[in-house]
Amino acid sequence: MNIRTLCLAILNFGQATGYEIKKMSSDTHYAYFVDASFGSIYPALSKLEVEGCLTSHEEREPGKPARKVYSITDKGRLELVSHMSDTPKKDIFKSEFLLIAMCAEMLERETVRKAIDNRILQLEEELKFIKDSSDETEHEGTKWIAGYGYACQENSLKYLIENREKLESLAQASSQELEPAE
Amino acid sequence: MNIRTLCLAILNFGQATGYEIKKMSSDTHYAYFVDASFGSIYPALSKLEVEGCLTSHEEREPGKPARKVYSITDKGRLELVSHMSDTPKKDIFKSEFLLIAMCAEMLERETVRKAIDNRILQLEEELKFIKDSSDETEHEGTKWIAGYGYACQENSLKYLIENREKLESLAQASSQELEPAE
DNA sequence: TAGGCCATGTAACCGGTTACATGATTAG
DNA sequence: CTAATCATGTAACCGGTTACATGGCCTA
Numbered sequence: 001m002n003i004r005t006l007c008l009a010i011l012n013f014g015q016a017t018g019y020e021i022k023k024m025s026s027d028t029h030y031a032y033f034v035d036a037s038f039g040s041i042y043p044a045l046s047k048l049e050v051e052g053c054l055t056s057h058e059e060r061e062p063g064k065p066a067r068k069v070y071s072i073t074d075k076g077r078l079e080l081v082s083h084m085s086d087t088p089k090k091d092i093f094k095s096e097f098l099l100i101a102m103c104a105e106m107l108e109r110e111t112v113r114k115a116i117d118n119r120i121l122q123l124e125e126e127l128k129f130i131k132d133s134s135d136e137t138e139h140e141g142t143k144w145i146a147g148y149g150y151a152c153q154e155n156s157l158k159y160l161i162e163n164r165e166k167l168e169s170l171a172q173a174s175s176q177e178l179e180p181a182e
Numbered sequence: 183m184n185i186r187t188l189c190l191a192i193l194n195f196g197q198a199t200g201y202e203i204k205k206m207s208s209d210t211h212y213a214y215f216v217d218a219s220f221g222s223i224y225p226a227l228s229k230l231e232v233e234g235c236l237t238s239h240e241e242r243e244p245g246k247p248a249r250k251v252y253s254i255t256d257k258g259r260l261e262l263v264s265h266m267s268d269t270p271k272k273d274i275f276k277s278e279f280l281l282i283a284m285c286a287e288m289l290e291r292e293t294v295r296k297a298i299d300n301r302i303l304q305l306e307e308e309l310k311f312i313k314d315s316s317d318e319t320e321h322e323g324t325k326w327i328a329g330y331g332y333a334c335q336e337n338s339l340k341y342l343i344e345n346r347e348k349l350e351s352l353a354q355a356s357s358q359e360l361e362p363a364e
Numbered sequence: 365t366a367g368g369c370c371a372t373g374t375a376a377c378c379g380g381t382t383a384c385a386t387g388a389t390t391a392g
Numbered sequence: 393c394t395a396a397t398c399a400t401g402t403a404a405c406c407g408g409t410t411a412c413a414t415g416g417c418c419t420a
């Protein structure tokens with residue numbers, strides 16, 4: 001999916017500024033859709049406005065920078081629906097952690113251990129974040145994808161914890177095997 | 183991860199041509215790491231050879247195009263290990279299907295149904311493929327990531343099947359609601 | 365007073381993809 | 393005869409990111 005569609009999808013749930021869209025696309029469940037930076041969001045919003053998919057108005061509060069608040073138009077909503085009605089692209093899953101896991105035998109045990117710990121921490125954070133954001137919303141679609149995400153990550157974590165020893169044992173024993181694994 | 187590292191990782195398990203690397207990165211478990219096209223693989227291989235991370239020799243068989251077969255060198259192996267010893271980047275998961283799910287209420291029931299069916303089919307194919315490739319290999323690291331992938335996808339599929347009706351009910355009733363959901 | 369947050373925007377760059385050029389063999 | 397598969401490689405393009413410019417407010 002491209003930045004265009006991301007902007008339309010976010011604005012479909014309410015008006016927002018470019019800055020807010022960037023934050024949402026990094027910190028909220030919108031991160032499931034695309035990565036986006038300021039350098040791509042601002043130009044995309046301008047273009048969408050020129051095309052009539054968005055409108056904007058400026059909000060000025062003394063002592064704060066002017067905010068350019070965008071709202072979606074009927075035309076924008078139409079483009080969003082039309083995009084979603086196409087057969088969706090395959091889900092993408094890319095993992096550097098799995099590369100390390102596959103190559104465990106080449107690596108020191110300590111390296112593998114760190115990578116696993118790191119991945120577990122990430123999953124735990126992710127689970128906490130999904131739970132929080134699901135509790136905060138009343139929107140059914142958002143709740144549904146939160147439930148889906150939670151189930152997937154939870155099982156991923158479970159598998160990792162149950163099978164980490166097997167993976168660690170593939171790695172090369174490193175010199176400092178004196179300390180316990182904690 | 184970049185194409186460079188992908189090439190090194192694949193060649194670490196045995197020599198191969200650019201053409202074979204491309205196929206592996208699209209059709210095998212190497213697809214978990216990066217997407218790659220010919221246009222990126224061939225230049226990457228040339229550069230790696232110049233830098234001394236790879237060597238190559240030509241194989242000529244009558245009636246077949248010449249194959250340029252690459253092998254990894256100690257220097258290449260060192261770069262691969264060094265890359266993997268860095269803290270890995272976060273796993274990436276991007277899903278157009280989840281966008282459709284989140285916006286189910288805007289879409290026709292038929293559209294949502296198709297998206298779910300499509301996703302289920304993909305997951306089933308993926309599971310079958312993982313099972314096959316796990317059975318074919320003796321390599322422990324590869325078996326481990328296959329097990330991990332299988333567990334994740336299996337649970338994803340389970341959740342989808344158990345919760346699809348809830349999602350479909352969020353969508354707008356379309357005109358042809360006469361036929362049963364099969 | 366340094367750094368982080370709010371807020372918008374541009375320009376250079378880059379890591380890729382797409383499409384093209386080339387050509388032989390094999391399967392339908 | 394056509395399409396697919398094997399096989400290598402280049403060039404144009406593009407969708408992004410990174411870094412920069414700007415500036416005020418708030419917190420540690």
